[in-house]
Amino acid sequence: MRKPLYAANWKMNKTGAETRMFFEKFLSQVQPSSDADIMIAPPFTSIIDAIDSDESERIIIAAQNMHFEAAGAFTGEISARMLNELGCSAVILGHSERRHVFGENDVMINKKIVTAIDAGLMPLFCVGEKLGQRELGKTQEILETQVSEGLKGIPEKDLAELVIAYEPVWAIGTGRTATPDQAQEAHLYIRSLLSTLYSNDLSNATRILYGGSVKPSNISELMDQPDVDGVLVGGASLEPDSFAAIVIHD
């Protein structure tokens, strides 16, 4: 059985003080449970506030990005070791905003996944097609390239912690969610890719999250899909009430 994972991607939102306020309210609404994992990815500058606020370590604290090199002349970048030292245990890699706003490509994302695994950080690897690609019937082709290039050269034994997030670009921040059937179809396809590239065991064990305009009103129908193992939430994760409603949905 795959354990559900509810992940929040705060993007460039929340100062340290705002992070502390969020945690106080959020933790008072969500009971500790071993049935599901909760992850929150604050901006780099608020990670320490998130870690300090989560004394009982109920939440997986993640970064939203990371450089693949260990150190060096990379102005504005953050290394895996810096995240390790803060107490971060996961990192979002290949988010569509990193790909399409900041020009990250599959080769860079592949290097980042390798670096994260080496550093013991759980990689939350994002893939997804743009609207034009879906309309041209290219969704599977795009997912195939992103998944196979992103995981290139990584042996199966290193992928025990891998989480994949399917985030159709046209559904991110637009209010336009993929239908549960569209999400299920894409997730099943990603699972079939993992079987072909690796094994049925890895394919069955890997959590695949859906992301793109997830909110309290659509979480249940998405989570009802057999291959949707959790969600990656942007806008609706910024308020403690709405992220708590997503985590504790029926």
Ligand code: PGA
């Ligand atoms: P959204 O963002 O929930 O605001 O659509 C999701 C994401 O970018 O991970």
